[in-house]
């Protein structure tokens with residue numbers, strides 16, 4: 001598990017990696033025109049890169065609870081210019097989508113990773129990634145975004161999420177996607193109550209036992225708001241604390257909005273963890 005292969009990129013997993021979030025949705029960058037949306041997204045992505053992002057995760061559809069689904073054409077129109085521009089500069093770009101058509105377009109434009117909240121369960125998704133050399137993040141979700149928070153239910157959330165991810169890893173391997181290209185993610189907030197999310201965070205090391213790098217996506221999530229009483233725009237400190245709790249339990253990638261804050265936190269984390277005996 002020492003290295004993640006994503007297209008032509010190779011990432012050492014000796015230290016946690018930072019995935020910076022680049023949303024290209026109409027509510028992401030004021031209400032500038034369409035072309036300006038891409039330009040603003042590219043500018044934002046380059047800033048995240050400067051702040052130390054290892055991977056840029058470009059998404060054109062919000063998966064927030066109750067979010068409205070976006071048509072394939074519209075999603076491609078949103079993400080493609082951004083992916084082309086960033087991949088063209090040599091950046092490691094991930095596409096955050098559940099649609100095989102969007103995956104194909106993004107991979108054709110140079111994306112090195114697919115981040116799928118449906119873990120490649122859409123018809124054709126598995127084959128699409130298998131036909132590429134891209135990495136893939138397999139995320140657990142109970143239900144679908146429109147209704148997933150209505151009545152999440154598990155008997156043993158950690159065990160059920162682990163079994164699901166184990167099955168998806170096996171499906172990927174059977175389709176020819178090697179382990180060195182796989183990342184797994186418990187999907188915080190995706191069909192989970194606060195208690196479910198906390199149990200998953202507390203026992204994240206049990207997912208790490210699967211031998212595939214674990215990604216944690218906690219940035220700005222509603223569980224942080226529930227615990228702190230903070231609005232979505234004021235959850236940075238809580239987010240850093242939650243991400244570090246995940247890293248302490250074996251997460252090897254963190255998906256964040258605020259890359260600079262996460263980098264500072266990891267600079268301290270890494271220095272402490274890598275301290276030699278006797279010093």
Ligand code: HH2
Pocket residue numbers: 021023059061062063064065096115116117137139185187188215216217218219255
């Ligand atoms: N969370 C969101 C979107 N994509 N991907 C992974 N692998 N893990 C996550 O936890 C995850 C994800 C949340 O999506 P959205 O509500 O659109 O907000 P944002 O993209 O700003 O995080």
